[in-house]
Amino acid sequence: MKVYLDCAATTPVAKDAAKAMLRYSGRDFGNASSLHWFGQQAREGVEAARQKAAEFLNCSLTEVFFTGSATEADNLAVSGVINTAKKNGIVKPHVIISAIEHPAVLEPVKHLEKSGEIEATYLAVGKDGIVKTESIEKAIRPDTVLISIMYANNEIGTVQPVAEIARIIRDFRGLKQYPVFHTDAVQAANYLDCDTQKLGVDSLTLSGHKIYGPKGVGVLYVKKGVGVEPVMFGGHQEQSLRPGTENVAAIAGMGAAIAGLKAQSPKIKNDVEKLRNKLIDGILKNIPKTYLNGSREHRLPNNANISFQGVEGESILMALDQKGIAVSTGSACASGSLEPSHVLMALGLSHQQAHGSVRFTLGKHTTKEEINYVLKVLPEVIKKLRAISPLK
Ligand code: PLP
Helix, strand or coil: CCEECECCCCCCCCHHHHHHHHHHHCCCCCCCCCCCHHHHHHHHHHHHHHHHHHHHHCCCHHHEEEECCHHHHHHHHHHHHHHHHHHCCCCCCEEEEECCCCHHHHHHHHHHHHCCCCEEEEECECCCCCECHHHHHHHCCCCEEEEECCCECCCCCEECCHHHHHHHHHHHHCCCCCCEEEEECCCCCCCCCCCHHHHCCCEEEEEHHHCCCCCCCEEEEECCCCCCCCCCCCCCHHHHCCCCCCCHHHHHHHHHHHHHHHHCCHHHHHHHHHHHHHHHHHHHHHCCCEEECCCCCCECCCEEEEEECCCCHHHHHHHHHHCCEECECCCHHHCCCCCCCHHHHHCCCCHHHHHCEEEEECCCCCCHHHHHHHHHHHHHHHHHHHHHCCCC
């Protein structure tokens, strides 16, 4: 039996997305900037995907920008706003992000802070993995140009009160331009409302491969009037904000994936949540010294992040892999690093607890039989690993 419980790393590719990719990798191979028929076929593919993204985000077509990944979209959202602020005469802009942002936001901010270009505030989260809105009010300064708080966390699945944060920022901003509010909605898009009008955000990031679409494509929504300078220079694609020949196949695949999200029945969310709850309850009940990381209530329906005392998460991952079960420790981006997850450390976990954590992320394909299989196999795996572990 093969059980894939790593949907936060990447999702399977939906049939419609694969079909769209095939079409624009084959028959309709043209360059979307070419004026002839072949080019126009490709252009139609790009614009149809933009239409789907705009409907999903409830925004206009000119507010949707395709990028080469969500990492690129996040970097653009951060650096683009900072560069504009500098052009507007703010010499050393101030930026606020949460301490549990994905590296795609965290690292560009750290990099710019290190090189002395900006000042940064990293907002702490509570033990529940949620940012306290009062801390945002306290951190905002007259020179704050950007606030970036992710909609849902990739490791622990906790959901931030984005609409409430947007309200606080709008109240502070009044008629001024800053601070701009960006949210990384990469993990949220499968399960939460991404209507940008309702959320009240100024920019928002999506990734193709977390929503049953292709890898290597992202979307950055930028509200009309928000100043985002390009970080790359070249042709005039994507209104010159993201130059480079469009990856038509990936964009069309992402469009199909977004259409799939829109068409998704709310029942899927409930079904996934029920199975996830069965998994959490089964583990906490049947395996001693196990702890759920992050809020149970304000959490994506498909995420279970659990610390197993006295065992290394990596060992659990390898042992489960041998049984055909795919899970992850922390995030896929952090694998290969010996540092404990910055997200789990921000929750106040010890190094040992952080290293002993495993992330299970379900998808719409997950079945009751698969969860039963995990619950059958896992207690024995943990028992065996604990017996040989030097950790206590
Ligand atoms: N933001 C979040 C919250 C993510 O989970 C990921 C991927 O793990 C990214 C950004 C980066 O996405 P991409 O792989 O498209 O660059």
